[in-house]
Amino acid sequence: MGCGTSAAATETHVKRVEKIEGEASRNPSRALTMKAAVLIQQWYRRYMAHLEMRRRYTWNIFQSIEYAGEQDQLQLSSFFSFMMDNFTQLNGNGPDLISQLLEPVLDPWLGKESGFSSMAVPDSYTGPRLSFPLSVCDTNALLHAFKEQQTLHAKYLLQLLYETKKLLRQMPNIVPLSTSYTKDITICETPYVFNGDFVDRGKKSIEVVVLLFAYFLLYPDYMHLNRGNHEDHIMNLRYGFTREVMQKYKTHSREILQLFQDVFSLLPLAAIIDGKILIVHGGISDQTDLDFLCSLDRHKVKSALRLPRQSFETLDLAQNCRQTRLRPDGSRPNSRNQRTPNQSRRRRGPPPHQDSAVSCSSSSSSSSSMSPLCSPRSPSCLSPHPRSPSMHFTLHSLQVPFLDSLSSLPPPTPPQHEREWKQVIDILWSDPKNQDGCFPNLFRGGGCYFGPDVTERLMLQHGLKLLIRSHECKQEGYELCHGGRVITIFSASNYYEEGSNRGAYIKMGKDLVPRFYQYQVGRSTRKLTLTQRVRVVESSALRALKEKLFTHRSELMAAFKEFDHNLKGCVSVSEWAHVLESTLRLDLPWRTLRPHLVRVTAEGAVEYGSCFEDMGSGTQLAQVTPNLAETLFRYRTDIEIIFNIIDKDHSGLISIEEFRQTWRLFSAHLGVDINNAAIDDLARSIDFNKDGSIDFAEFLDAFRVVHKLDKDQQLSRKITNAETF
């Protein structure tokens, strides 16, 4: 038996070996096949790794540019204070839109329902005619109308806002929710929690927010809206909501914006589910006190961007670095304000630097340790400008740096509002970070970076289990951190670009365990491979980055030349990266990005001029100073905002004279050496309408940065040029 089996076994074994060997001899390429397969697998894996890298740095680009833009908002506040002071003087008018926006005067008309009830709606209006209290018919009508690209009539919008305001007044600051009444709570279904930032993105902010408010009025127990940092009228000025309202509601924009401001400030700050899960838009800080948050008057905090007295300490720091700007006669610009005792005190400090490129961060900076109130460096030097006529000013007004100059600021708010302001800011603006501790969020200019220890402490203090927040875009639509105690949920897919990220929402049942639902909108993304998707997003990010480079061209070229003594047009890769890092202050992998941005010589040196080659300005600039295009493009948002404010009747047109004033005002504070006569010439040469006014949007558009290789834009440029020149 033993012999038999072993013999049989051996036989089987031998047969098997023979079989393999036979195969090998019949198929000598077996080994080769294996080698080939390995080669292909290695190549493919490398390719995927490379793709993953591109995806990550593309993401970095978008985030850096976005956050760099957000840094400006604190500057914006002081800028508008300045505008308020100066603009009225220039025009000789009384309080105008700016002051209305910053310090709203209680218009008795607005408080009364009769104001809009008596508003007439023309028969020609085919949009939804709402009746209050709202019914499902009304919300369906709204949905249908918006899908058909209709605009809700001002009367109904005002009424909607008024009713929303009334209802919101009754809500607490922190809304308690319970899973026991219903089956499920969905953060973003029945009941719903919408976690802020309803506006300022895209051109349909009004429609989005109208629908949210309409459903809120219809189902107040099921629709819960938290305030986000963009539910803030000063943010809206910069990020587009104000513009959208002004464009869609020419006659009533002021009233509408006023009501929006009230409604936004009445939105609750947080929601708590079953006493265990806290939902806020931004985050928390080590000062967050939920009891205090419950009791404060949230309506008083209209905007995150009012500087309380506390921040003024940081102004000293910023101010000392700004001690530069001396005119030839030794006086300071904007010295229209007499020196007050406060100001004199503040001017004591280290002796002024003459080099304006001191440690101030540029507007695109992220990592500077300076106060975010530091302003961007302008490419040119200060030019003397006429003193503004003397005007009334308040004593103890403080000098706040903005855009290379100093703006005056109204007196600080009283201390008791400061604590409230900070509590609200922290909730709306903070971001979680992996390091322990709590640090001011200089990236954004508001709120804090809070670490796992801060989260843990708050959880323990209030018996909480989880913090759900939004505020940051995440590639997968959501992200966990702080050991799973903090969830970031972001619902806008394709936020930066088609295919850039997924959106997500959370569903939660009685078990209070979050379940994530991801999605990505877009007909085309499904058909695209990962490669193609990465390419699309990447090229969009690179375009944005190239524009950023172009708008700093003068500074960059000057810095490159410092390394290029022989003026050969080349520097080393390291020098090139160093210049970009220090000038733009964007935290990006420049060496990895290099192949997409510049050419290298055969010896490996970077031809630094080549990164501007396929970019240009949209129009002929022979007659104006070279850096005009850059300046205009860089500050186009600010210029547009000023324009919208000056354009009191919201017609989209301003007179030549108003345009001149706009320009003088703006260039004075940029400290940019712009030839005023050249501006005049340009304004005249733009195709303006019969009555001597110019379409400012057109004007600005003429100076937009174009990608020369972009055929569509080339074509439109040709058309513009043909029409205007």
Add this chain to the structure above:
Amino acid sequence: MAARWQNTDFHKKIKTAFKAFDTKGNNTVDHREIGTIMFSLGCFPSQAEVHDVIAQVEEDDTSAYISLEKFLPVMTKVLLEKKFPPTQEDKLLQAFEVLDKKKKGYLEKEELTKYMMQEGEAFTQKEMDEMLTAFTDQTNNVIHYKDLIDQHIFDSDL
């Protein structure tokens, strides 16, 4: 001097690549990312060679995380010595032609799948699915490898 500059350049490249995967923000990465990081730096190691590198840099306490401190010198040496050079285009073409036994000029989905999942350093199902989605010609369901190679060559000058 030139060598010093080169070293600094390598250091910066390595740090950049490393940082992209440092999700905790404490200069460590998950050891499973080491391969990807190496690939992104222009290296072309086999799976076995990736494991060798991990063995050199992993912590003694069998933590799953690799520190930048340990990784930097090892990776710098790899870059300096050009240890794992990339495949030449023509070698890649030859490899595909070996698999294309019938010399059709393309591969069927099943053929490619068989080789990728059964031979050499086999793919996972996930890898296979992604490769097929990316490389298969939708019209006739085959893989035109010659075109692929042209489309997917990227510069190793990172």
